[in-house]
Amino acid sequence: MTAAGNRDDPRITTYGLLHEAHRRLERAFDASLASHSAMSSSFFEVLLRIGRSPGTRLTMSELACQLGLTSGGATRLVDRVVDAGLVVRTSCPTDRRVQWVVLTPDGEAKLDEGLAIHLDDLQRELIDRLDPEELDVFERALDKLRA
Amino acid sequence: MTAAGNRDDPRITTYGLLHEAHRRLERAFDASLASHSAMSSSFFEVLLRIGRSPGTRLTMSELACQLGLTSGGATRLVDRVVDAGLVVRTSCPTDRRVQWVVLTPDGEAKLDEGLAIHLDDLQRELIDRLDPEELDVFERALDKLRA
DNA sequence: ACTCATTCTCTGCTTGTGCAACTATCTTGC
DNA sequence: GCAAGATAGTTGCACAAGCAGAGAATGAGT
Helix, strand or coil, X not given: CCCHHHCCCHHHHHHHHHHHHHHHHHHHHHHHHHHHHCCCHHHHHHHHHHHHCHHHEEEHHHXXXXXXXXXXXXXXXXXXXXXXXXXXXXXXXXXXXXXXEEECHHHHHHHHHHHHHHHHHHHHHHHCCCCHHHHHHHHHHHHHXXX | CCCHHHCCCHHHHHHHHHHHHHHXXXXXXXXXXXXXXXXXXXXXXXXXXXXXXXXXXXXXXXXHHHHCCCHXXXXXXXXXXXXXXXXXXXXXXXXXXXXXXXXXXXXXXXXXXXXXXXXXXXXXXXXXXXXXXXXXXXXXXXXXXXX
C-alpha cells in the first residue's frame, strides 16, 4: 500500500499551522522593524539580548546560545553590528579568551526605538488576536513544546 | 527616560516562547528526517506538497507559494530535488510557460518513508505533550495568528 | 492581427549561516 | 610548574535563499 491516506493526517496540519503562524509573525516583525527603524531583526535581537542581561553585556558564547546560533555565526553577526556602531567588543580582564559585547550609546538608542516598534507589533499581531484565557493556554502549551 | 523598564515586557516573552518552540520542533524534525531517511526537510516538504495536491503535481509558482519561497528559491530547490531523482519537471501542454513538478516512483517511496518518520515525530514531540483540550485551543489560536 | 501588460520561470549577485579547522587562553592532575 | 585537555573565539569554505532583472509565453483591448 501507499501512504497516500496519511498525507492529510491532521497532525501534519497542526504543525503546518504552527509553522505558518510563526512565519507570518516573523515576517511582519521583520518588515515593520526594517521600515520603521532601518534595522534587521537579527540586529534588534542582539541589542535586546544584551540590554536584558545583567550588566547589559554578554560574552560571545552566551549571545550565540541565546540567539540559537553557532559561535561562528555569532562572530559574523556581531561583526556586522559592530560595523553599524551599535555595540563594541571589550576584552575581559580576568579571562583573555573572553570578549564582552556591550551597547554603545547609539545601540541603546536604537534598542529603545526598536522596542517601541516591536511592542506595538506584538500587541497588534499577537496579543489583540487572542482572548486572554486563550493566550494563557497558548503560552502554557508553547512552554511544554519548548522544553 | 530609557525604555529599560520595557525590556522584560511579558509580550516579548510570549513571542520568545513561540519562537523557541518552533525552532525546537523544526530542529528535531530536521535531525530525525536526516538521520532516518537521509533527506532534508526541504526535500520532504516538496514531496509532501506535491503528494497532497490534486493530481499529485504542482506548478513552480504554486509550489513556491505553498513553501513560502520566492520563485527563484523554488527553482533552485526543485533543481536539487530533480538531481536527487525524486521529482521531474514536465511541461504543460496548454500553457507553455508552466512547468509541472511530478513525483517519480523514487519520490513516491521517499515520501512514504518520510511520512512514517515524520508522523512518529509529530506524535512524540507535539501531540503527546499536550492535553487534548489544550491542543484544541492551541490550534485555534495558531489559526487566528496565521490569518 | 497587433500591441502591451501580465504571468511563469530561470539566472546573477548578495547576504546570512553552519561546519570544521585553527589559535589563544585557561584549568586540571600529576 | 608543566603537560594534556577543555574552552572562547575567529576564519575558510560551501550552501541555501532572497531580490532584482531578463526572457519567453500568454491574454485582453482595440
